[in-house]
Amino acid sequence: GENVEQHPSTLSVQEGDSAVIKCTYSDSASNYFPWYKQELGKRPQLIIDIRSNVGEKKDQRIAVTLNKTAKHFSLHITETQPEDSAVYFCAAVENNDMRFGAGTRLTVKP
Amino acid sequence: DSGVTQTPKHLITATGQRVTLRCSPRSGDLSVYWYQQSLDQGLQFLIQYYNGEERAKGNILERFSAQQFPDLHSELNLSSLELGDSALYFCASSARGGPNIQYFGAGTRLSVL
Numbered sequence: 518g519e520n521v522e523q524h525p526s527t528l529s530v531q532e533g534d535s536a537v538i539k540c541t542y543s544d545s546a547s548n549y550f551p552w553y554k555q556e557l558g559k560r561p562q563l564i565i566d567i568r569s570n571v572g573e574k575k576d577q578r579i580a581v582t583l584n585k586t587a588k589h590f591s592l593h594i595t596e597t598q599p600e601d602s603a604v605y606f607c608a609a610v611e612n613n614d615m616r617f618g619a620g621t622r623l624t625v626k627p
Numbered sequence: 628d629s630g631v632t633q634t635p636k637h638l639i640t641a642t643g644q645r646v647t648l649r650c651s652p653r654s655g656d657l658s659v660y661w662y663q664q665s666l667d668q669g670l671q672f673l674i675q676y677y678n679g680e681e682r683a684k685g686n687i688l689e690r691f692s693a694q695q696f697p698d699l700h701s702e703l704n705l706s707s708l709e710l711g712d713s714a715l716y717f718c719a720s721s722a723r724g725g726p727n728i729q730y731f732g733a734g735t736r737l738s739v740l
């Protein structure tokens with residue numbers, strides 16, 4: 518089955534700096550890669566996703582890149598704000614099976 | 628509000644007991660997914676149902692079972708509960724059975740004492 522590794526496990530940045538979270542996956546058949554943000558005590562919420570036929574996708578301060586050959590994808594957050602502080606999960610979907618990375622706890626210091 | 632409803636919000640029970648968690652998907656969604664999230668841990672995929680049929684299975688224990696009913700709501704049954712089963716259980720739904728955006732419910736927090 519699919520195995521997703523996510524790094525780093527914790528990330529602390531200064532407000533206004535950029536944050537990058539990286540994930541690798543094992544199953545080349547995976548074709549959908551969503552990113553979820555989970556604030557403390559709340560449900561995971563989709564923030565951006567990318568499908569395997571696209572290399573990059575951007576939505577305001579958030580962007581995701583996908584390298585299918587290397588089987589890795591990354592989340593980029595620019596101009597970070599304190600409200601970006603949360604746990605971020607990447608995931609890879611093969612058929613109907615979605616496997617999550619272990620999560621990255623992002624702290625944005627004001 | 629994602630439109631996915633989970634009940635109850637909290638559940639406290641003892642070891643060896645059996646509980647049922649309920650999930651109502653967003654209107655029109657045919658797929659329901661169940662996840663387990665232990666304290667400060669990631670999301671473990673348990674099982675997926677699509678239009679009443681089991682579609683995919685993840686790391687679900689034999690003591691756990693699920694089903695999706697004709698009205699598309701789903702139930703996750705946890706039996707012979709152990710202390711380690713204490714976790715947040717999320718349900719998510721999506722419109723189709725294949726790779727698609729999943730919307731999560733608020734979760735059921737299970738505490739096994």
